[in-house]
Amino acid sequence: MTMIDVPAQSARIRKCVHCGFCTATCPTYLLTGDELDSPRGRIWLMKDMLANPSAPPSPRAVHHVDRCLSCLSCTTTCPSGVDYMHMVDAARAHIEQKHRRPWPQRLLRSALPALLTRRVLFRALLRAGQGLRPLANAAAALLPAALRPQLQAMLAMIPPRLPALGLAEQRRPLPVARPLGRVILHLGCVQPVLRPAIDDAALRLLARHGVEVVITRQSACCGALDHHLGREAAAAAHASANIAAWEAAGPVDAILITASGCGTVIKDYAALFGDDPAMAARAAAIAAKARDISEYLALLPPLPSTLAPGLPVAWHSACSLQHGQQVKATPRQLLIDAGFDVRDPAEAHICCGSAGSYAILQPDLSAALKARKRAALAATGAQIVASSNIGCIGQIGGGQIGGPELHTIHMVELLDWASGGPPPPGIPTPNC
Secondary structure (H helix, E strand, O other), rough: OOOOOOOHHHHHHHOOOOOOOHHHOHHEEEEEEHHHHHHHOOOHHHHHHHOOOOOOHHHHHHHHOOOOOOOOOHHHHHHOOOOOOHHHHHHHHOOOOOHHOOOHHHHHHHHHHHHOHHHHHHHHHHHHHHHHHHHHHHHHHHOEEEEEEEHHHHHHHOOOOOOOOOOOOOOOOOOOOOOOEEEEOOOOOOOHHHHHHHHHHHHHHHOOEEEEOOOOOOOOOOOOHHHHOHHHHHHHHHHHHHHHHHHOOOOOOOOEEEHHHHHHHOOOOOHHHHHEEEEHHHHHHHHHHEEEEHHHHHOOOOOOOOOOOOOEEEOOOHHHHHHHOOOOHHHHHHHHHOOOEEOOOOOOOOOOOOOOOHHOOHHHHOOOOOOOHHHHHHHOOEEEEOOOOOHHHHHHHHHOOOOOOOOOHHHHHHHHHHOOOOOOOOOOOOOO
16 A cells, blocks of 8 residues: 555544544543544544645644554444544554654664564574663663663563573474364564563464464564554565465464464455455455464363462453454453463553554653553452563563562463463462
């Protein structure tokens, strides 16, 4: 999509009746109280963009669209069925094409997808960052003032130690004697580097269920990082590579995704090819096979639990899962069926502030949402927090000084542990 689709965008905007229900569930509006930081306010700004689509957007429109998390809580709340997801996607693409940002922003917004979507490069960057962290203040002084908060946010995300390559990234799925199903497991780019234990737990869990797993060598980033930066051509290139790789893998029951942020984009792949009907049809066929891993596990017979029941677990439902994919009860029920005491935090519908690259690009708003989410999760009394998205796991568990310790892990790690796998590293166990 090279130009904004004015008729489609106008039709979406007309569905908004400006009732204001979305303001009650919009994280940025809850923090700032600014109408233009709400979906209703941003829709007003998008309408202004459409009035003259060939002109650059106003600085005010860029500022407030940039501050949107794309958490999509507003779509769950909206009584009129406004398609806010595609509206804000189109607005971002329009801004990317028509607005010239200051050079520090252009540098950062180009560097993030270039570095984070290549696993080898990302791993090397993290190793370099570990050495740079003690020199953070000196390094920040060399940067333009506008980039210093972003550097601090990036350094805060670097783990103390990098884990070794996981079985999934080495493409060593566990053998299954008589497969009862065949699936593709999407690895993505950031998760295998930061938390390979997630996909390795998924491999063990699926093997216990008798499911053959295929991991294609050619596929990698889903395109979400570029997509949410308005870089649609780059996002479509990632999608095209994945589609070709997955088509070549042969018949499968499903394409499983363990990072729900990736899942929301993959399920919507056809929207990236609005100008190419043939490619859009291929993308739609792939999207129809895409499943969050919880959706697929729910179709399989439950495995007996090897743990004593009742271990408290706070469930953090990632925005990309509950709002983007509208998958709500399934993962929570899987944890209950495995014997965990699942506890729901207050404001469970409000974003934790991760939102892909948002924690780097908008560090102040992200930090405020992180503190709010951690307080709500701690109030459940559970030390273990389960989620479905690597971004949320890193956001909630990382870089917090003071307060109760929260052990954030992926739900598949808990399900793997309950059915005979190893305990996730670092979590408090009943035998401790």
